[in-house]
Amino acid sequence: MSTLIILRHGQSTWNLENRFTGEVDIDLSPYGEAQAKQAGILLKNYNIKxxxxxxxxxxIRTLSIVLKEIDMGILVFKSKALNERNYGDLQGLNKTETENKFGAEQVHEWRRSFNARPPNGESLKDTFERTIPYFxxxxxxxxxxxxxVLIVAHGNSLRAIMMYLEKISETEIAYITLATGIPRVYEFTSDMKLHAVHYLS
Incomplete structure (x- = not known):
């Protein structure tokens, strides 16, 4: 039996400011650092390889804080395939102000639908098509x-993995949000059947 843990990074400074972050390289807020530390405490008893x-x-910083907590020196692999989706022209904009400019319905479609791309950005479908082959x-x-295995990544790259593992439809995924800093655990049988899924909190 093997276990996969997915973890969305702790709160970033732009999460705190309610801004579209996407592929802009923004650091953790102090609360995000605390979330990462708590995640590490929750993962201490998992034999992560x-x-x-x-x-x-x-x-990367979230993972570093987690590894310090679990006190394990393990192999770490980094890939752009696990990056957050590119929000294009929306990156850096305040989400509420963007809704006021483009309309809440349009912004909701850009954020939550599987196929819609924000201007000059990626859809969740685009993210799925780069993340899942790597997975x-x-x-x-x-x-x-x-x-x-532990994956520390982003809301949309991890939602793509959730879609694949849990067989979530393109329609259903619009209603699923992955909170920052809370590990989600997948347990597999020896023949790689999904046995159980749960959050650690």
């Missing part, structure tokens, strides 16, 4: 080898 993260500092090539074989 290796970890994967994006190349963005808020995910299948680099991460799933580690789980098949009976290793416990």
């Amino acid at each position: 290796l970890a994967f993260t994006s190349v963005l500092k808020r995910a 299948l090539k680099e991460i799933e074989p580690q789980l098949q080898a009976n290793k416990n």
Whole structure:
């Protein structure tokens, strides 16, 4: 039996300011650092063998804080495939002000639908199409080898992985949000059937 843990980075300074972050390389807020530390405390009893993260500092810093808490020196792999979706022209804009400018319905479609792209940005579908091939090539074989794996990444790259693992439809995913700093655990049988899914809190 193997275990996969997915963890959205702790709160970033732009999360705190209610701004679209996307691929802009923003650091953690003090609360985000505390969230990462708490996640590490929750993960102490998991025998994690290796970890994967994006190349963005808020995910890398979250992972670093977690690893310090669990006191394990493990292999870490970084990839752009796990980066947050690119929000294009919306990056850096306040979400409430953006709704006032473009309308709440339009902004909701850009944020939550599977196919809609914000201007000059990526859809969740685009994110899925870069994240899942990487997951299948680099991460799933580690789980098949009976290793416990941690992924620290972003709301949309991790929602793509949730879609794949939990067979969530393009419609259903619009209603699913992954909170910052709370580990989500997937337990697999020896033949890689999904046995259980739960949050740690």
